[in-house]
Structure formats: C-alpha cells, structure tokens
Amino acid sequence: MTRGTTDTRASEPRTSEARQRLLSTATQIFYADGIHAVGVDRIIAEAKVTRATFYRHFPSKDDLVVTYLQEVHQMDRGAITAAIAAHSTAADSLLAIADTIAAGIKRPGFRGCAFLNAAAEFPDVNHPVHQQIIAHRQWFLDTLTTLMAQVAEDSSDAAARHFVMLRDGAMAAGCLFDPDLVVDTFMRGIEGLVRIHGQREQATQ
Amino acid sequence: MTRGTTDTRASEPRTSEARQRLLSTATQIFYADGIHAVGVDRIIAEAKVTRATFYRHFPSKDDLVVTYLQEVHQMDRGAITAAIAAHSTAADSLLAIADTIAAGIKRPGFRGCAFLNAAAEFPDVNHPVHQQIIAHRQWFLDTLTTLMAQVAEDSSDAAARHFVMLRDGAMAAGCLFDPDLVVDTFMRGIEGLVRIHGQREQATQ
DNA sequence: CGAACTTTAGACCGAACGTTCTACCCGCTA
DNA sequence: TAGCGGGTAGAACGTTCGGTCTAAAGTTCG
Numbered sequence: 001m002t003r004g005t006t007d008t009r010a011s012e013p014r015t016s017e018a019r020q021r022l023l024s025t026a027t028q029i030f031y032a033d034g035i036h037a038v039g040v041d042r043i044i045a046e047a048k049v050t051r052a053t054f055y056r057h058f059p060s061k062d063d064l065v066v067t068y069l070q071e072v073h074q075m076d077r078g079a080i081t082a083a084i085a086a087h088s089t090a091a092d093s094l095l096a097i098a099d100t101i102a103a104g105i106k107r108p109g110f111r112g113c114a115f116l117n118a119a120a121e122f123p124d125v126n127h128p129v130h131q132q133i134i135a136h137r138q139w140f141l142d143t144l145t146t147l148m149a150q151v152a153e154d155s156s157d158a159a160a161r162h163f164v165m166l167r168d169g170a171m172a173a174g175c176l177f178d179p180d181l182v183v184d185t186f187m188r189g190i191e192g193l194v195r196i197h198g199q200r201e202q203a204t205q
Numbered sequence: 206m207t208r209g210t211t212d213t214r215a216s217e218p219r220t221s222e223a224r225q226r227l228l229s230t231a232t233q234i235f236y237a238d239g240i241h242a243v244g245v246d247r248i249i250a251e252a253k254v255t256r257a258t259f260y261r262h263f264p265s266k267d268d269l270v271v272t273y274l275q276e277v278h279q280m281d282r283g284a285i286t287a288a289i290a291a292h293s294t295a296a297d298s299l300l301a302i303a304d305t306i307a308a309g310i311k312r313p314g315f316r317g318c319a320f321l322n323a324a325a326e327f328p329d330v331n332h333p334v335h336q337q338i339i340a341h342r343q344w345f346l347d348t349l350t351t352l353m354a355q356v357a358e359d360s361s362d363a364a365a366r367h368f369v370m371l372r373d374g375a376m377a378a379g380c381l382f383d384p385d386l387v388v389d390t391f392m393r394g395i396e397g398l399v400r401i402h403g404q405r406e407q408a409t410q
Numbered sequence: 411c412g413a414a415c416t417t418t419a420g421a422c423c424g425a426a427c428g429t430t431c432t433a434c435c436c437g438c439t440a
Numbered sequence: 441t442a443g444c445g446g447g448t449a450g451a452a453c454g455t456t457c458g459g460t461c462t463a464a465a466g467t468t469c470g
Binding site: 244245246256257260265266 | 426427428429430431432
C-alpha cells in the first residue's frame with residue numbers, strides 16, 4: 001500500500017523481506033566478528049539469501065557496511081533521543097544517556113562501539129565508511145554540547161568532549177575488562193563531570 | 206660472537222637482517238592499515254624479502270601479528286619506564302606518562318592504540334592475539350595502580366582505572382577528531398584526576 | 411492472461427588469500 | 441673442503457574473496 005505509481009516517493013522498494021534479513025544479519029555479524037573478517041558468502045548464507053539477491057539490494061559489500069553503520073546510528077539516535085525526552089532537566093538527560101551507555105556495556109555480547117571498531121578497520125579518511133563514522137561522532141558530540149550548554153553555558157564544549165572521552169574509553173574497555181568495573185568507573189566519572197559542570201552555573205550566574 | 210656452541214643460550218638466531226626488516230615493516234603496515242586488510246604478499250614485498258624467508262622466521266601470519274604486538278608492547282613499556290625513572294614523585298610520573306601519551310596522539314601518522322585496533326579485529330577471547338592485548342592492558346593498569354597507590358593508598362584502583370579510561374578515550378578519538386582538542390581534554394582530565402586523588406592523601410593521613 | 415518484479419539456484423570470473431615447495435646461491439665455520 | 445643455515449627466486453597449492461551472469465520459479469497486479 002501507498003506504493004501507488006503516482007506517489008512522489010515511488011520507485012523505492014525500501015523494505016523487502018530479503019533486504020531486511022540481509023541487513024539485520026550483517027549488523028549482527030559485522031558487530032560480533034568484525035568487517036574485513038567476514039565475507040559476503042557468510043552473510044548471504046546466514047541471511048538465507050542468494051548472491052544475486054544480495055547484489056540486487058547492495059551495489060557492493062562496502063555499501064552494505066555503510067548501511068550497517070547507518071542502522072547502528074539510527075539505534076543510538078533513538079535511544080539517546082528517548083533518554084532526553086524522558087527527563088526534564090539537561091543534567092538528568094546527561095545522566096540518563098550515561099545510564100543507557102552503561103546498560104549497553106553490561107549487555108551480554110557487548111563488543112565495543114561499532115564505530116570505533118569500524119574505524120580501526122577503515123583508516124582511510126576519504127573512505128565512505130570512515131566518513132560515516134566521523135558524521136556519527138559529530139552528531140553525538142553536538143548533542144552532548146547542547147545539553148551541557150543547558151546545564152552551564154561556560155565551557156560546555158570542553159565538558160561535552162570530556163563526556164565523549166569517558167564514553168569512548170568505557171566502550172573500548174568494556175569488552176576487554178570486567179564490564180562491571182568499567183561501568184562503575186565510567187559512571188563515577190560522568191557523575192563527577194556533570195556535578196562539577198553544574199557548579200559552574202551557580203558560580204557564574 | 207658469544208654464539209659459541211657451549212653457550213647456554215645458544216641456538217637462538219634472534220636477530221637476522223631479514224627478520225628485523227620483516228618485523229619493522231609489518232609493524233608500520235599493520236598499525237597504519239590494519240591487520241586483516243593487509244596480506245602477507247604486501248609485507249614481504251615492502252620488506253624486500255621472499256615468501257620462503259618469511260615462513261622461515263614466522264610459522265604463520267598470526268604469529269607475525271603476535272610478534273608485532275609484542276614489539277609495540279616493548280616500545281610502550283620502554284617509554285613509560287623512562288617516564289617513571291625521570292621523575293622523583295609518583296604524581297610527576299603519572300603526569301609524565303600522560304605527556305608521553307599526549308605526544309603520541311599529536312604525532313603525525315597517529316592511528317590510535319595498536320592494541321585497541323587489534324582488539325576490534327580479533328574479538329575471539331581465546332585467540333593468541335586477543336590474549337596479547339589483555340596482557341598488555343593488565344600490565345598498564347598494574348603500573349598505574351602502583352603509581353596511584355604511591356600518591357594515595359585509598360581508592361588507587363579506581364583512580365588507575367579512571368586514568369586508563371581517559372587514555373583509551375583519547376587514543377580512540379585522537380585520529381577521529383582534532384588531536385589538539387583531544388589532547389587538551391585528556392590533559393585537563395588527567396591533571397584533575399591526579400590532583401583530586403592527591404588531596405585524598407592529605408585527608409586520610 | 412500476461413507483464414513486471416523479486417527471489418532462487420548455481421555456475422563462473424579473475425584476483426588475492428595464506429601456505430608449501432623445489433632449486434640454487436652465498437658466507438660462515440668445523 | 442665439506443657442510444650447514446640463511447637467503448633468493450619463483451612456481452604452485454587449494455581456498456576464499458568480491459562480484460557477474462544465466463535460467464527458472466514465484467508473486468503481484470493491471
């Protein structure tokens with residue numbers, strides 16, 4: 001339905017059974033095992049799809065990788081938007097975002113940040129995959145900067161960068177060390193950061 | 206010389222011209238372009254060595270990867286040992302280590318932490334490469350914990366983990382964002398951490 | 411019905427992968 | 441002088457890689 005020929009956004013078979021199976025399978029496998037390490041053969045096998053079907057929906061493996069990261073980006077975006085919407089103050093939103101990150105690290109099968117992992121495999125700055133990574137990180141930093149500015153205008157950029165740095169460290173270490181300890185260290189750092197940054201507000205106003 | 210037959214540590218041709226060329230070439234290429242992305246062909250070509258020579262010195266590519274990480278580990282170890290030896294107080298040593306990390310991030314061609322990058326490509330915990338990563342990180346954490354304990358016995362574990370988290374975040378972001386800003390954020394965080402942790406000493410003693 | 415589209419099944423491509431092999435050369439030392 | 445180890449040179453192994461192609465079956469809908 002709504003696939004009428006006169007529809008302005010016609011000729012886009014966005015969701016097809018096979019395409020969706022392909023993408024969700026790729027998302028799982030790429031995240032769990034890395035990108036260069038898994039071939040097209042394995043993805044189409046586990047998605048129960050033929051090679052021809054794969055190349056009908058994705059021009060190349062690289063395109064699938066980009067789409068995979070877009071998928072993860074949408075997930076992250078959704079989770080963070082929800083965390084912000086559920087709280088009235090910016091400080092609470094920041095803590096809720098930290099909670100979301102902490103929950104992710106504790107989840108079984110956690111394998112770090114999909115974007116940091118991809119960056120390790122795609123160092124070429126001009127590569128579409130790398131640019132996807134940069135774009136995601138810029139969005140995340142901007143989101144945090146806006147929230148930090150609502151807590152205290154002063155040095156909100158530095159505070160947001162500090163938040164991102166703790167997050168990156170926690171995400172990187174989360175699958176290389178006891179996740180509980182990592183989350184503990186992370187949450188202490190974030191709470192301290194938000195508190196200190198909040199005190200600036202009272203001092204300057 | 207000192208390669209006599211009666212020498213107790215004989216029969217170890219540790220350093221051979223070709224082997225060293227092979228290892229240093231692999232170190233550069235693996236760090237710059239990733240591990241799965243580069244083949245044996247390219248390494249032996251750039252090292253100007255034949256395939257047979259490669260397999261004379263390394264049983265497999267995986268062994269070369271492990272040796273590569275051991276090489277980087279020795280470099281890190283050397284730099285940090287030197288930083289500690291050059292300062293009389295533990296607090297100064299910690300700041301010197303941070304300086305070393307900051308200098309690395311600013312260096313052209315910086316491509317993040319070799320171990321974090323390798324971890325992204327070798328998720329299997331039982332894989333020798335992954336275990337090499339774990340071992341390196343444990344050594345680093347232990348080193349920092351010892352120094353933190355010299356600054357203040359109380360909660361030195363948490364302080365060391367905090368240091369590592371900031372380092373991981375800085376190393377991860379250093380090649381995805383303006384390195385100067387990353388280093389700035391990192392150094393502020395470390396200075397604050399060391400200061401706060403140092404104040405604990407006066408409070409408890 | 412018949413046209414258009416999606417998917418299946420699988421053969422096929424050239425290239426690159428990690429690895430093994432034979433054959434010969436060279437410099438060392440026993 | 442003979443032997444041995446490290447090196448070169450290059451062919452070859454079987455497998456997997458990403459990607460293309462053909463032919464046939466199933467679905468949807470005008």
